[in-house]
Amino acid sequence: MKIFIQQVLNGLTAGSVYALIALGYTMVYGIIELINFAHGEIYMIGAYGGLLVLTLVGAHHSSGLGTVLLAMTGGMLLSMAYGLSVEKFAYKPIRDSSRLSLLITALGASIFLQNFVMIGQGASDKTYVSLALLNTTFNLHGVSITVNQILIFAVALAVMLLLDLFVNRTLTGWAMKAVSQDPVTAQLVGINVNTIISITFIVGSGLAGIAGVLIGFYYGMVNFYIGYLAGIKAFTAAVLGGIGDIRGAMVGGLLLGLIESLGAAYISPDYKDAFAFIILILILLIKPSGLFGKGQV
């Protein structure tokens, strides 16, 4: 039972991060029907952005929560900048082309960013400073939870609530929904579709950037290729929840994290990375519109 609860906790931690990344996938898909392969790389760039801030402010073992938040902001901003650039320079010029062209461009953007970072930052792992604050561990009847995990839950929860408010309660959020339903009519009622698409990319990328910094602290290191696997898993989470559906992506992410963690503990740790793909194929087979999706796919 203790192992089970521990695995659930670990699964929810990973799941919160998947959910944060999945939101970007689902938002972009909802608005321009593009699987943004480069999104995983945006997450990776966020992790590097956080690392850069930590180096700049000279973070050390006993740095406090302020440093953590600063790193998160830095990662978020860098990811936003890259997300916006990918949209403007790669996707916008060919938005009206065939779906195949769009997908291949997205793939190209993903590989480009990966190698861009590899050339700039080197191929070896870079370590995040290990903060005493985040490594503090609480023990509750044999189940341990670190401040780092609590931070991930808290940030993920706060960000999701804010996003939900943004999409459902602000004018920009409504405009986003309108564009995703019908871009032509949205334009007719005076919505600047290009701006809305850019905002979607910026918001989604910012969430991925935050996720990147969180995972940097959690695993203690970053590498240029971390975006690839995380990206596919987050996409799986988005499909699981119903692609295009924001709340679905949140639930899908948490669920995927749980399945992975429990699968690794009770079935086989060697196949941990394969579970996500098996789920992806199963969900496409059984209910391609996802758990909460209702739309046509």
Place this chain on the structure above:
Amino acid sequence: MTYILPFAWTVAIAVPIMGFSRAVMAGTFMLAGIIVYTAFTGRTRRLQVYGLLRSRLESSFVVRHAWILVLAVSVIAPLLLNSYSLDVFTSVLFYAMLALGLNLLVGDLGLLNLGYIAFYGIGAYTDAILSAKFGIGFWPSLMLGGAAAAVFSLVIALPTLRLKGDYLAIATLGFGEIVRIVLNNWDSLTNGPNGIMNIPRPSLPWTQFASGISFFYLSLCILILQAYVLVRIKKSRFGRYAVAIRENEQASAMVGINTYAVKTIYFMLSAFFGGIAGVLFASKQMFVSPDSFTFIESVYVLAMVILGGMGNIAGVMVGAFTLVVLPELLRSFVIYRMLIFALLLITMMLFRPEGLLGKRT
């Protein structure tokens, strides 16, 4: 402003990742890219010269009979090459087989397969297990490798081919990873990350394909056979179904084409050719390990299809040749290789999505 802003922006966002001097370099590249792009999309939307040149070239006698020249060169050249160059050219043949197989899907049907290398891997491991462990021999395992790949392809084809093409792309990506993870972990069958050694070379009653040259010719024969089969398929009723589906799936279904069946058969065929190439690869190397079947290899093959021309058999072979030989010549730029590949994908989609030799539709 159209030039300064993108330049400044690129430099600004590149600085945190790669430092000032390289960021300025990136900005300069961006600037050059934008100048080229505006030149293309300005008054002359496409370079008219290219089209004119092409139609002239295409109708010329030499170009129409170029395949004879290519064939002659590929028959004679191996006799003159050293063993390293011969290896490079043998891998051109393997990649050409793969690219032609993938082209069935990407070019003819307009569907993206991002895990294509998995079928190559399934073929290679089928040969490794059947020939090295059970001594079945090359020829049966050539067919069985292709068949195994085709059967496994159904795992992906059946659930995803009913959905939009995007789902196929991501599901094949996942499938590619699953195959690699299984190859890496199923120690009793695949010997895990260490791979399988001592795979026998093919033989016929009167000869053995032990030398590099004989293997080259064997592969060349199989490639020619494959190209011939593909040309026949393309010209058949079935091939036209595929083009119809690519151009308009709904309309094709309306006129009575069973689009799901056609797509599934195409997917299996494509996997079959990937499997055959894999068997050849395994018996050429006499060794297989999961490292040869990574995602980036799938991208590599995709880039060949796109560069040469989607749906164009000669173009795809040119693409395979270019993308295998060129990196060999540019060895000193090895860390920029994937970066250049990625830029190639993006710029091709921007300027010539139909590829260098592809037909504009």
